[in-house]
Amino acid sequence: MPTSERLIAGVELGGTKCIAILASGPDRILEEVRVPTTHPDETLPALEAALDGWREFAAIGVASFGPVSIDPQAGDYGQITSTPKPHWAYTDVAKRLKARYGVPVGFHSDVVGAAMGEARWGAGQGLGDLAYVTVGTGVGAGMIAHGRPVDGMTHSELGHIRPPRLPGDDWGGACPFHGACVEGLAAGPAIAARTGMKGETLSLDDPAWDTVVDALSHLFATLTLTGVPRRIVLGGGVMVGNPDLLPRLRRATAANLNGYVALPQVQEMETFIVPAALGGNAGPLGAVVLGEMALEERFTSA
Template sequence: MAGVIDKDTLIAGVELGGTKCIATLARGRTILHQSRWPTRGPETLDDIAAALDGWRRGAPFAAIGIASFGPLCLDPADPHFGHMENTPKPGWAGVDVHGHFARRFAIPVGIDTDVAGAALAEGAWGASTDCPVHVYATIGTGVGLGIVVDGKAVHGRLHPEAGHMRIRRTPGDTFAGACPAHGDCLEGLIGGPALAARANRPLAEVPDDDIIWQRVAAELGEWAAMLILCLSPHRLVIGGGVLDHRPALLDNIRVAVADNLGSYLAGLDLDALHDLIVPPGLGREAGPLGAIIIGQNALRETPA
């Protein structure tokens, strides 16, 4: 019999992001406590575990969910399950993220990508409820994609790494790209470090009519159109720090998607794209609540 979750079950969540880490204690979707740290080296995990220890003394939680940047090994049969793969973040490659918490806490510990967690949370409590096939794209320090089918995050040999797809460059754009592996893949063009390099000034100082935002909308619009053609989702949620600060981008992305699709998909005109492509229903809590969902799933899947 699997672990049981009721209205009183407490779950701890750990979201490891490219620039910040968030620990959350929640009952269902109700957040009771939260702590934040800048993402430094793997020693950040010690700080998070110490905070969880403190919470556990006063409010014992039943499981931990980890929603982490990647790439991650998520094959339970692999000896490196739960380890960080070849990430460009200094000091993190090869780190046993799952084991760091599983060895310290004698409770179920689940792990998935941060963007898959956000997708699961949006499906349970946010903009993608009642959508059998839905995706969550995050545009922040990196570009990530979580795919959910019938309530389960999709994994194959690896988790989706669609942020490293290459798309056509906009005319006149000579930026070489900032991805250390691929140069001008999508993440290398519109991830946070790439945008900072392209703008050559703080993004907050770049006006909405600057050509850089035209390029970002065109690039994201082509990428989103490819996702729609490949995955046929009922909902495509786009979140992350870049759109948090430039919400007007979403309308321009929809226009670019419509241009890329042409009239090929019946019924998917610009009006329909306003229902298909949406911002997160959970706002900035999609990531932290994603870690809670991952913890809930770990508890459900653990024999009682």
């Protein structure tokens, strides 16, 4: 049976909830379970209880909040590493699942998983090269080139670059590591820390949005200047339900680039920066793609 038709267990480990599906694609999701992300001694057994009942999958893919270790040669491969999330630092995930189920396990960051899902079935369908940016509890960016994640020693942390500041804006930012990085200026907690209100209740003409748009547009321009993405796909809670942000982000990104990347794919901002298409299924479906990749690598190396 082709790997694209085999059932894969796709697991998205999120900061507040975890989703596991048994699927081969968006049109063939046979099972789904959601469990809260509490303590790993509670959350992982709850996910395993669901997978134990399925038992028909050829591989497992895991797209996890991070930072995570993605280097297969590293001793801590498959672990969540120095996460600030209580109790989860250095939790082994991939090796635990492989030992329990005896199938190939693909493992990567949650944002790369979502990028893989959108590239295969969503807003990046048909494109081998794209970037996926999530703006929610944090800001993360995953890039895909030639259909595979762009990574090396580890995954990118582009949400933590420090953008130029708007004139007169000296707010220190909300990131505990970098203060006024993109995440510290534009993520949901940063908006709440600055204004005392959640983004979904903040007036569209509040000046705090100027900072959000400026920080994110510098991130998008930086992604564009890597030469990788043919499209930038946006997801996350700050973006969802706030369609007025999108045209502002397009205009600001074009202004930052100032015509330097003279390619029609980039200059057509309405098709270059787009909303995600898979919604809440981007992560678990991306995990399915990661599982497929692990299965293909096993066959290739056998």
